Amino acid sequence: MPQSRQLHLGAFMRPVSLHTGAWRYPGAWPDANFNFAHLKYFVQRLESACFDAFFMADHLAVLNMPINALKRSQTPTSFEPFTLLSALSVVTERIGLVATASTTFDEPYHIARRFASLDHLSGGRAGWNLVTTSNPDAALNFGRDDHMEHDERYRRAREFYDVVRGLWDSWDDDAFVRDTQSGLFFDPDKLHVLDHKGPYLSVRGPLNIARPIQGRPVVVQAGSSEAGKQIAAETADAVFTAQSTLAAGKRFYADVKGRLDRLGRPRDHLKILPGAFIVVGDSREQAQEKRAFLDTFVHDDSGIASLSIALGHDVSGFDLDGPLPEIPETNASQSARQRVLELARDKGLTIRQLAQRVGGYSGLEMVGTPADIADQMEQWLVEEGSDGFNVMFPYLPAGLDDVVDKVVPELQRRGLFRRAYTGTTLRDHLGLPRPDNPFFSKAVRA
Amino acid sequence: MPQSRQLHLGAFMRPVSLHTGAWRYPGAWPDANFNFAHLKYFVQRLESACFDAFFMADHLAVLNMPINALKRSQTPTSFEPFTLLSALSVVTERIGLVATASTTFDEPYHIARRFASLDHLSGGRAGWNLVTTSNPDAALNFGRDDHMEHDERYRRAREFYDVVRGLWDSWDDDAFVRDTQSGLFFDPDKLHVLDHKGPYLSVRGPLNIARPIQGRPVVVQAGSSEAGKQIAAETADAVFTAQSTLAAGKRFYADVKGRLDRLGRPRDHLKILPGAFIVVGDSREQAQEKRAFLDTFVHDDSGIASLSIALGHDVSGFDLDGPLPEIPETNASQSARQRVLELARDKGLTIRQLAQRVGGYSGLEMVGTPADIADQMEQWLVEEGSDGFNVMFPYLPAGLDDVVDKVVPELQRRGLFRRAYTGTTLRDHLGLPRPDNPFFSKAVRA
Numbered sequence: 001m002p003q004s005r006q007l008h009l010g011a012f013m014r015p016v017s018l019h020t021g022a023w024r025y026p027g028a029w030p031d032a033n034f035n036f037a038h039l040k041y042f043v044q045r046l047e048s049a050c051f052d053a054f055f056m057a058d059h060l061a062v063l064n065m066p067i068n069a070l071k072r073s074q075t076p077t078s079f080e081p082f083t084l085l086s087a088l089s090v091v092t093e094r095i096g097l098v099a100t101a102s103t104t105f106d107e108p109y110h111i112a113r114r115f116a117s118l119d120h121l122s123g124g125r126a127g128w129n130l131v132t133t134s135n136p137d138a139a140l141n142f143g144r145d146d147h148m149e150h151d152e153r154y155r156r157a158r159e160f161y162d163v164v165r166g167l168w169d170s171w172d173d174d175a176f177v178r179d180t181q182s183g184l185f186f187d188p189d190k191l192h193v194l195d196h197k198g199p200y201l202s203v204r205g206p207l208n209i210a211r212p213i214q215g216r217p218v219v220v221q222a223g224s225s226e227a228g229k230q231i232a233a234e235t236a237d238a239v240f241t242a243q244s245t246l247a248a249g250k251r252f253y254a255d256v257k258g259r260l261d262r263l264g265r266p267r268d269h270l271k272i273l274p275g276a277f278i279v280v281g282d283s284r285e286q287a288q289e290k291r292a293f294l295d296t297f298v299h300d301d302s303g304i305a306s307l308s309i310a311l312g313h314d315v316s317g318f319d320l321d322g323p324l325p326e327i328p329e330t331n332a333s334q335s336a337r338q339r340v341l342e343l344a345r346d347k348g349l350t351i352r353q354l355a356q357r358v359g360g361y362s363g364l365e366m367v368g369t370p371a372d373i374a375d376q377m378e379q380w381l382v383e384e385g386s387d388g389f390n391v392m393f394p395y396l397p398a399g400l401d402d403v404v405d406k407v408v409p410e411l412q413r414r415g416l417f418r419r420a421y422t423g424t425t426l427r428d429h430l431g432l433p434r435p436d437n438p439f440f441s442k443a444v445r446a
Numbered sequence: 447m448p449q450s451r452q453l454h455l456g457a458f459m460r461p462v463s464l465h466t467g468a469w470r471y472p473g474a475w476p477d478a479n480f481n482f483a484h485l486k487y488f489v490q491r492l493e494s495a496c497f498d499a500f501f502m503a504d505h506l507a508v509l510n511m512p513i514n515a516l517k518r519s520q521t522p523t524s525f526e527p528f529t530l531l532s533a534l535s536v537v538t539e540r541i542g543l544v545a546t547a548s549t550t551f552d553e554p555y556h557i558a559r560r561f562a563s564l565d566h567l568s569g570g571r572a573g574w575n576l577v578t579t580s581n582p583d584a585a586l587n588f589g590r591d592d593h594m595e596h597d598e599r600y601r602r603a604r605e606f607y608d609v610v611r612g613l614w615d616s617w618d619d620d621a622f623v624r625d626t627q628s629g630l631f632f633d634p635d636k637l638h639v640l641d642h643k644g645p646y647l648s649v650r651g652p653l654n655i656a657r658p659i660q661g662r663p664v665v666v667q668a669g670s671s672e673a674g675k676q677i678a679a680e681t682a683d684a685v686f687t688a689q690s691t692l693a694a695g696k697r698f699y700a701d702v703k704g705r706l707d708r709l710g711r712p713r714d715h716l717k718i719l720p721g722a723f724i725v726v727g728d729s730r731e732q733a734q735e736k737r738a739f740l741d742t743f744v745h746d747d748s749g750i751a752s753l754s755i756a757l758g759h760d761v762s763g764f765d766l767d768g769p770l771p772e773i774p775e776t777n778a779s780q781s782a783r784q785r786v787l788e789l790a791r792d793k794g795l796t797i798r799q800l801a802q803r804v805g806g807y808s809g810l811e812m813v814g815t816p817a818d819i820a821d822q823m824e825q826w827l828v829e830e831g832s833d834g835f836n837v838m839f840p841y842l843p844a845g846l847d848d849v850v851d852k853v854v855p856e857l858q859r860r861g862l863f864r865r866a867y868t869g870t871t872l873r874d875h876l877g878l879p880r881p882d883n884p885f886f887s888k889a890v891r892a
């Protein structure tokens with residue numbers, strides 16, 4: 001069966017890597033959180049490999065960890081996404097630039113405006129990772145003692161999206177005529193005042209930015225709850241999801257694509273991109289050694305705290321070099337706890353090893369030769385587990401260089417990934433149409 | 447008397463110029479609102495002339511003008527300041543980058559974070575023009591039917607500043623040790639949790655950005671009310687002010703510097719920079735011709751609306767080529783009205799000419815040869831009318847090129863302006879000290 005679909009690849013980035021031990025890995029750049037030259041290197045290498053997008057993770061607080069764990073981690077501080085991606089837009093030409101922004105702790109006028117501005121700056125490469133912010137610590141930085149409840153966050157998010165989308169459509173694509181002779185700068189018939197009044201938001205408009213190059217910047221969703229999947233099916237262009245196995249990935253894929261069918265949206269108008277942690281070796285054994293070596297850099301202070309949080313039980317008193325004893329049931333998230341218990345059992349890990357895995361990274365991973373990794377990616381694509389991946393690098397820069405230099409060429413040889421960009425915008429890369437402006441296109445152009 | 451003080455020069459920018467007719471001036475770039483290459487040209491030319499800062503004007507709404515006036519103007523849309531200045535930081539090395547941000551319609555955690563991020567990106571060149579946003583239309587874009595009353599805006603602004611400043615001090619300058627051997631990424635004794643609870647704001651912190659390169663980005667204030675002058679004296683590093691005459695400038699200068707004396711702040715820790723609209727000619731006559739020619743590009747629709755708003759009286763029914771008749775008193779701002787009436791009388795302008803002046807620009811201007819302009823700037827400096835200027839260009843790019851190529855060399859010849867940057871940060875350019883972190887420096891270093 002010919003495989004005509006190709007993979008879409010995003011790079012899910014933190015400047016020093018998402019893995020808590022990565023900053024200590026030999027050759028790492030531990031100062032990357034505020035070193036623009038390093039970020040420039042990463043994005044330019046990813047662009048040379050024709051990645052769809054550079055995707056900046058984000059938080060609105062220093063993570064709530066015991067200070068003894070937090071002090072071991074590179075995560076507390078880094079560049080803010082809008083400022084960083086705007087700067088990166090200048091040193092790149094094609095790769096998409098996706099920033100995380102919260103519907104719970106920001107204003108739709110600001111969000112619509114910044115993404116539209118980034119889209120103009122970058123020639124149509126902006127994407128918005130729409131999150132509702134599940135971290136209750138963020139609330140304390142924004143004047144709220146109580147974090148908004150989950151379903152209410154999603155109801156606000158849905159309305160917030162509608163407002164942002166409406167603001168992006170404030171001006172028709174050809175509103176600005178700039179006729180120096182007559183003195184007409186814009187055609188007033190092509191200006192739309194949104195005048196939104198809803199349960200959560202009241203926003204008049206119009207936006208003080210011309211319609212984005214892409215019509216609307218790409219919208220990415222990351223929620224996997226019922227509410228999250230539904231808002232994704234209704235609004236998103238891409239979904240970034242955590243799926244630990246191909247079986248789980250296929251269920252998620254069928255679920256979300258089915259929602260598109262029921263909404264009358266074409267299936268290929270929403271790309272599903274699970275996160276995948278890629279460790280490349282010249283042999284399978286070497287890759288596994290690298291993977292294990294990386295975990296040794298997770299400090300016990302950090303690993304034990306993460307494991308205790310995941311289990312809802314303080315494990316610091318146990319023998320770290322022994323197996324995990326029976327742990328009584330607690331109030332901790334049952335799914336997180338179950339995943340950790342399965343990991344301990346399946347891999348036969350000591351408590352220390354388990355702590356290092358949980359404190360570092362314990363989701364979907366592909367560890368092996370370039371051919372092994374390409375095999376797995378191909379299987380996910382062919383069996384409809386995904387439309388591609390958001391790649392996470394175990395350490396930087398070497399883990400990224402390995403993917404760019406070894407995995408991508410293997411995917412290209414198999415016809416599974418582009419050898420050159422065929423379009424200029426992020427929508428082009430993702431195979432998404434440029435949306436019309438509903439306020440004008442029908443009336444004016446029909 | 448030797449003049450040892452030098453001028454500080456900022457460039458107060460809108461992409462197409464602040465003058466409503468400028469986009470129609472021969473040689474103008476009317477598409478500059480979304481043309482990054484043009485903005486890059488402007489900032490690089492200003493850096494070549496050693497300007498202290500590139501200062502981006504901003505609004506949080508499309509200006510509230512009758513649509514027939516609005517459609518004549520280049521002002522409704524342009525790049526958003528944070529995204530634009532972040533991009534410009536990549537193509538410059540020394541010039542300061544000042545963005546406007548509102549304390550009324552944004553959150554201190556966001557504001558502290560973005561300026562800190564811009565400061566890290568630019569190597570210490572960020573500045574915050576702290577505004578309380580007087581435009582009531584902005585309120586409608588942020589869920590408020592009523593605009594916050596003036597004095598309350600300023601009380602909130604004062605608290606907002608304290609929070610932002612506290613967040614910038616979240617980490618000591620040397621908090622991040624990144625010791626790969628021991629696995630210590632930061633020293634927890636050098637992390638400060640703000641825990642602010644005040645009348646308007648409640649913000650826990652810490653900020654998820656390392657202490658800015660400048661310690662704190664430069665803070666610029668633009669208010670000229672009593673509350674505005676007092677908050678400037680208490681918090682600002684620079685004041686951007688509108689002063690139409692040297693006499694008024696000297697009164698303002700003495701007033702604000704006097705407030706510094708009473709607060710125990712050194713006088714030179716706050717730079718006062720009035721806006722000045724500069725039109726350069728090879729002769730005085732040629733400069734005045736350019737100035738008059740520019741006004742002819744203000745469309746009647748635009749000029750008449752502006753004049754009517756300024757007078758609080760519809761002038762559209764009058765003979766535009768005749769003098770302004772007696773206008774009854776109204777509810778319009780008395781100072782604005784008075785200034786317009788004086789302008790009409792002093793210059794003997796017809797209603798059309800007056801409308802074009804008011805619709806274009808009618809504040810402090812310096813129109814003449816490079817020597818004329820340098821004479822005026824020198825007089826303001828020597829007589830303590832200002833510490834320099836925020837220069838406004840009548841049209842772009844030629845008006846900017848004239849200042850860079852002709853006025854700045856004249857100032858340099860007179861020893862009134864730097865020939866090369868002597869420092870790397872905006873604080874360096876403005877002659878401002880780098881602030882210590884009060885949470886740590888005394889306790890830890892004393």
